[in-house]
Amino acid sequence: MGGALDYATDTFSFGIWVGDADDGDLSYEVAGKFTGVEGLTLFAAFADDPGYETINFWASYEIEGWTFAAEYVDVDNKGMYAEDQEGYLLMANYAMDNYGVTFRYSVEDTEGYSDDWILYTISPSYTFSDSLMGLFELSFIDDGGAADYAYAVELIYTF
Numbered sequence: 001m002g003g004a005l006d007y008a009t010d011t012f013s014f015g016i017w018v019g020d021a022d023d024g025d026l027s028y029e030v031a032g033k034f035t036g037v038e039g040l041t042l043f044a045a046f047a048d049d050p051g052y053e054t055i056n057f058w059a060s061y062e063i064e065g066w067t068f069a070a071e072y073v074d075v076d077n078k079g080m081y082a083e084d085q086e087g088y089l090l091m092a093n094y095a096m097d098n099y100g101v102t103f104r105y106s107v108e109d110t111e112g113y114s115d116d117w118i119l120y121t122i123s124p125s126y127t128f129s130d131s132l133m134g135l136f137e138l139s140f141i142d143d144g145g146a147a148d149y150a151y152a153v154e155l156i157y158t159f
Contacts, residue, residue: 002027003018003019012035016029028047029047029048039061040061043057053078054074054075056072057071066093067093070089072086074086087107091105100124107119118141119141120139120142121138122137132157133156134153134155135153136153137151137154
């Protein structure tokens with residue numbers, strides 16, 4: 001149970017949420033977004049909960065059919081056996097007519113592990129209608145050991 005307060009204009013927004021955590025302590029989140037430059041979005045958020053503390057930064061820029069984005073996430077887990085984590089993401093997406101393709105490079109660094117987890121992804125997509133989209137995602141995973149692949153096929157219906 002909790003409550004939120006949000007404020008938004010054409011160029012920025014700000015929000016705060018405060019509520020009960022699972023153990024009865026307070027949990028809160030604060031977020032802000034700036035969209036005052038055409039094509040540019042800057043976002044920052046902070047969450048504090050009895051089990052974790054998270055900071056998230058996101059930036060994206062859209063120009064013609066391209067979207068470029070970068071993200072940073074830092075998670076401090078609060079617990080005797082919890083590992084802290086940092087993550088980075090770089091993304092480029094190109095869309096033309098009903099077709100699109102996304103390229104992502106992401107890294108996750110977990111405290112206590114000597115090797116980072118690195119993910120390279122390509123994801124072509126097709127928009128069938130205003131409410132139906134499909135995509136295929138192929139990822140190459142390098143965790144410092146044996147390299148691996150993962151894939152996904154998705155149909156996304158919105159209404």
